[in-house]
Amino acid sequence: MQNALWQNILSEVSSLVDSTTFETWFRQLKVAANEEDARTLLIDAPNQFVVDFMEQHYKLKLLSIGRKHSPDLERIDFTVAAAREAFHLPPEAEKKTASLAMPKPSLSTPLFNHNFTFDSFVLGPGNEFAKSAALAVANAPGKTKFNPLLIYGGVGLGKTHLLQAVGNQLVSQRKDLRVAYSSSEEFYLNFIDAIKNNSTRKFSEHYRASNILLIDDIQFLSGKESTQEEFFYIFNTLYQNQRQIVLTSDLPPNSLKGLQDRLISRFQWGLCVDIQPPNLETRVAILKKKAEQDNLSIPESILIFIAENVSSNIRELEGIIIRLLAYASITRRDITIDLVKSILKGNQKQEKTKFSIEEIIDKVADYYKVPVNNIREKNRRKEVAFCRQLAMYIVKAYTNYSLKSIGLHFGGRDHSTVIHAIQHIEQIKEKDSSVSSDIEHIVSILSEEHS
Ligand code: ADP
Ligand code: MG
Numbered sequence: 001m002q003n004a005l006w007q008n009i010l011s012e013v014s015s016l017v018d019s020t021t022f023e024t025w026f027r028q029l030k031v032a033a034n035e036e037d038a039r040t041l042l043i044d045a046p047n048q049f050v051v052d053f054m055e056q057h058y059k060l061k062l063l064s065i066g067r068k069h070s071p072d073l074e075r076i077d078f079t080v081a082a083a084r085e086a087f088h089l090p091p092e093a094e095k096k097t098a099s100l101a102m103p104k105p106s107l108s109t110p111l112f113n114h115n116f117t118f119d120s121f122v123l124g125p126g127n128e129f130a131k132s133a134a135l136a137v138a139n140a141p142g143k144t145k146f147n148p149l150l151i152y153g154g155v156g157l158g159k160t161h162l163l164q165a166v167g168n169q170l171v172s173q174r175k176d177l178r179v180a181y182s183s184s185e186e187f188y189l190n191f192i193d194a195i196k197n198n199s200t201r202k203f204s205e206h207y208r209a210s211n212i213l214l215i216d217d218i219q220f221l222s223g224k225e226s227t228q229e230e231f232f233y234i235f236n237t238l239y240q241n242q243r244q245i246v247l248t249s250d251l252p253p254n255s256l257k258g259l260q261d262r263l264i265s266r267f268q269w270g271l272c273v274d275i276q277p278p279n280l281e282t283r284v285a286i287l288k289k290k291a292e293q294d295n296l297s298i299p300e301s302i303l304i305f306i307a308e309n310v311s312s313n314i315r316e317l318e319g320i321i322i323r324l325l326a327y328a329s330i331t332r333r334d335i336t337i338d339l340v341k342s343i344l345k346g347n348q349k350q351e352k353t354k355f356s357i358e359e360i361i362d363k364v365a366d367y368y369k370v371p372v373n374n375i376r377e378k379n380r381r382k383e384v385a386f387c388r389q390l391a392m393y394i395v396k397a398y399t400n401y402s403l404k405s406i407g408l409h410f411g412g413r414d415h416s417t418v419i420h421a422i423q424h425i426e427q428i429k430e431k432d433s434s435v436s437s438d439i440e441h442i443v444s445i446l447s448e449e450h451s
Pocket of ligand 2: 159160217
């Protein structure tokens with residue numbers, strides 16, 4: 001039962017992350033015990049390093065995927081398999097002593113990641129303004145003109161870091177204020193829970209009673225009408241009472257699709273500020289800071305080499321360092337440029353590029369019996385639109401094409417249309433499992449032709 005659930009989670013994860021990440025971090029995870037309690041999933045990891053990594057980077061994602069398959073799931077815990085064997089601890093006992101529990105996203109006082117502070121945030125031309133705005137807000141919440149403050153920018157550029165820095169500073173310096181922090185995903189999951197348990201009032205009061213509301217990745221609320229409704233109500237109450245609101249998003253407000261206009265216009269009442277990808281100097285500085293923070297001695301020449309070869313995304317930069325350490329510790333090799341090179345090579349998601357957009361469109365058209373040209377062009381018939389969205393979804397999941405170039409291949413649509421299409425298919429998949437099996441089917445046809 002729990003094995004099946006974990007297999008479902010893994011197969012979804014494997015379509016979300018690149019193959020190296022999957023092999024390095026996920027492949028070795030196993031269900032530790034088939035517990036009767038459907039609310040908990042206990043996962044064995046090979047070492048503490050992997051446990052920490054999972055806790056830090058994937059716990060919420062795994063939980064939210066898990067809940068799609070098993071709505072009763074409340075927590076996923078990680079333990080170190082070897083430690084349990086060494087001490088002959090049964091999984092239950094291990095769980096209590098190890099305190100590696102992953103709490104279900106809750107409404108209690110938020111815990112911020114101690115690493116995400118203003119001090120540890122390295123400044124560069126692309127993020128200076130965003131940092132100053134966040135700092136101003138943290139110093140005088142609700143009292144600046146920056147309300148709401150919306151920080152937007154691409155993946156892994158420091159939005160969550162800044163949002164949590166605001167939280168960290170407020171929690172430590174302003175104990176008189178109540179800080180509410182949620183990712184939009186948590187906000188949504190908690191809201192769904194509240195509806196299920198008839199406690200929407202408590203949910204709403206929790207947020208409306210806060211002095212500062214921090215919501216991460218607001219684009220995630222796209223298409224979720226009733227959650228947006230609730231958020232709108234909370235937003236208004238807080239705003240009228242001059243409480244501080246800080247939001248992050250992957251796109252500027254006017255490019256956010258699937259969000260109500262009245263929300264988008266409110267996002268623009270205060271200050272919207274973007275974060276741009278870091279330049280080379282900033283990347284090197286960030287790597288140095290990370291290495292210092294984690295007490296790692298990695299030669300400067302290697303840090304520079306990494307910074308030169310990973311350009312845009314800071315999370316990816318960190319990912320390289322983590323992988324580098326994992327490889328070096330597992331294989332007991334020294335950290336050398338050659339090791340870095342082989343890791344960077346694995347990072348290029350080579351396997352993903354094997355299908356072309358044309359092939360994918362062909363196969364989708366074939367499968368659903370619609371003309372290929374209709375998929376590319378501006379045909380609004382419902383079943384054609386569905387095929388187009390599904391094709392975009394497969395392209396995104398199984399190739400390296402950027403959102404922008406996907407849009408261009410589908411009749412010159414812009415990247416936000418592509419994002420919308422992908423989200424739409426994700427929503428349909430949740431409700432209708434036949435769509436998932438259609439996708440698997442189409443992908444297996446594509447794979448066969450490539451084998
Ligand atoms: P986003 O939310 O924009 O996707 P994150 O805030 O999660 O990105 O940042 C990804 C990683 O990069 C985090 O570990 C964060 O600490 C780090 N990071 C991003 N920007 C900086 C910066 N300017 N200085 C130091 N670390 C940074
Ligand atoms: Mg983020």
